[in-house]
Structures are given as C-alpha cells and as structure tokens.
Amino acid sequence: MSHHAAFTNALLAPDQPCPGVLFSSNGADPASRFAVYRNNVHSSLISALSTAYPVTLQLVGDEFFRAMAGLFVQTCPPTSPLINEYGSAFAAFIQDFEPAASVPYLADVARFERLRVRAYHAADSQPLDQQAILQALQGQTDLGKLSLRLHPSLATLNSSYAVVAVWAAHQTEGAVATLNPRHAQSALVLRQGLAVKVFAIDRGSVAFIDSLNQGIQLEMAVEKALQASAEFDLHQCLTLLIGHDAITHLHSEQKVLP
Template identity: 45%
Template structure:
C-alpha cells in the first residue's frame, strides 16, 4: 500500500491508527489532530449527500439518514473531485441496506433526486422549434423511420413506487397523506427554461420514451407501445416532449 492509500484508509476507518510520520506544529498528539481531520472529511461528505438527497432524508428522518450516509461514505468514498455528483451509487446502496428494507421506495426516491442533479448540470442544448418539427412532417413517408435525439438533461425513471408524488409531497405541491407509495409511477426528468422538473408520465408514455431513448425509431416505438397499451395517447406525449423542448433532432 502506498503512503497515500494508507492515509485514505485511515481517513475512512477510525479503528486504524493514524498514518505514520505525522507531525504537529505544537507537539500535540498527532492522532487527536488526525481525528479532527477525519471527522471533518466524513461530516462534509455526509452533508453533501444531505444536500443532494433532501427528500430521501425527509422520508426517514435526519438521524437515520446521517447514520446511513456515514456508512455509505466509508463504503464508497468519492471517486471524482466533483462533489455535486457524489452519491451516484447511493440508491443502490440504500437498496441493499437492511435497515431501510421497511421503506422499499426510498432507493427510487434517491434515484429521482440524483437524476434531478444530473439534469440541473447537463449541458445546454437548443431544441428543435415547432416550425422545424412541422418541416419534418412534410416528409410523412419517412416519419416512422426517424430516431429522436433528446436533450441531455432528459432522463426517465420507471418505478414500482409513487416516486414523483412522494417527491412532490415534500415540495408542498401534493398532500402526503393522500399518496399511496405503492402505486407505480414513471418519472420524466427534464429541464425546460432552465428549471428542473419531474413529470409523472402515464405508463404507456413512459414505455414509449424508454424505447426512443434506446434508439428505437418512431414507428417501432409507436407500434410496440400501442400493442402493449390499449390506452396509449401518442399525441399527448409528443406534445409534452415538444412543449418542454426536449427534442434536439429527428433523424434517419
């Protein structure tokens, strides 16, 4: 182990002795000084997670959240200098964290919060105007063969739980007492006008967008979704995608 690896190991595990060769300016015990530093590192990372996952924290309370976050920090310290994206694997950690098993929807709420952060920081991109889309329409023959390129801020989350409603309830948008967390919901995360939004999609619309994201053509996605869902409303989802400026190009 290199001296840096030893330093990091001791930083994350309070049971390890401080790294060898530490000096203090006033001759005080290096172990005590190192413990202060270790504590600052861990607390700042837990704080970063609390900033990114406020609804996840609200759902289980601060004490539970911070205890869980502390274990995560030790298990998966940051791999990047960008603190904004720290916690990409937090949802997966929550899924496998036995004490959180009684709140099975917690991991997906965390997933939604992380997707919002990614949407917030995604690159700017200019959406196709309604005029350019009308232009595409003039070549109707080719329409089924077109693929859609979406805005980099767009992402989808299909959950067996009411993720969008649970999140909204913590923004004062919905009343939490009326929400059944076990209702499946699909979230569409977008950033129209620089404002991140999570919109609840009809299951059929969610399947349609998921196929397009995987590179299916409009024709394939439409036919498959219509087969799977009697109630698929193609006009509604296309309208939403255009209105929220998510379509960057429609191409062969």
C-alpha cells in the first residue's frame, strides 16, 4: 500500500493506528499528533454539512447531527475538491440511518436543503420580461405547442411530510410546537435574482414543472399535471413562475423568444 493510501485509510477510520512511517521530532507518540490531521478532516467536513443542512441539524440537535455526519464522512468521504457539492448522498444516508427513524421527515428536509444550496449556486440565466411572456401567451394561436425553458435554479420535491412548513418554522425563533409535519407537501425551490425562494405547491404543479424541465410542450405538460392532481390550476402555476422570473425562454414551433 502506498504511503498516501495508508494515510488516507487511517484518517477516515478512527480505530486505525496512525501510519508507521511517521515520527515526532520531540519523541512524542505520533498518534497524539496524527489526531490533529484526523480531527481536521472530520471536523471540516462535518462543519461543511452543518452549513449546508442547518434545519436538518436543528431537528436533531448539534450532538446527534455531528455524530450522524461523522459516520457519513467515514462512509461517503468527498470525491471532489468542490466542497459546495459535498453531501449529495447525505439525505439517502439519513433515510437508512436507524437512530434517526423517530424523525421520519428528516431525510426529506435534507433533500430540500440540498435543493436550496444547488439553487443558490445554479447558473445565471436572464429571465424573460413578464409583460413579454404575457403578450406572447395571449397572442399565441397554438398555445399547446409552446415549450417553456425554466431558470436553471428551479427544482421540485414531493414529500409525504410538510417539508416546506417544517423548514419555514425553523427560520424564526420559537413557536414550532403547533406544526403537524405528518401531511404530504410538495416543494418548489428557485432563485430569483440573488435570493433563493421556496414555495409549497401541489403535486400537479410538480408534474407540470418537471415536464417543462424535460422540454415537454405545454399541452402535454398540463395533461401530466392533471394526471398527478385533478386540482392542478394552470393559471395559478404560471402566475407563480412568471411572477418569480422563472421563465427564461419561450419556443413555439415557428418562433423563439428571445
């Protein structure tokens, strides 16, 4: 095994002895100094997760979160120097982490917080002018054949729990007590200008937005939305998207805007 391989293994597994090729110039036990490196690795990665998952942390408390994140670090260390992206597999880890089973919505809150980080750093894309969209929609003879391209920050999540309400309740101090998390809620995350915004939406809107993101034309996207929820309200959903600068391109078969 190479020196760096041995070093890496010993850093990630706390029960491994420190590599034998190391020494301290004062004769101190190398393990007592190797602990600094091991602590740097673990605490910096746990801190990165704490920053990316603040409500997940609040739901279980600092001590529990750090222990859970520490096990995640050992199982799934980063595979890229881009620490902004670290933790993509954290929600799936939480889902299977039995000690967290008493907070059944924890994994979905983590999924939701990951979408917020992604939206924050997502590519910039100039939205279409709101008036221009309305005019284009009104002047369109074959509305159903229209394709909309959405801002790169847009993402949705279907949850069996009130994931948006749980998250929102943790944005202000105090009063969380009355919240019942055990009802299904879907989420929309987007960035308008520099600000990440979140909305509770219905499953029909999720199907509609996901369809548009796949390049599906308006008519078929509405059909998919109505299959997901008979209560889907196209006007309301479009108003939400237009009002938050989420539409960046409109394509009909003849012309493209912009």
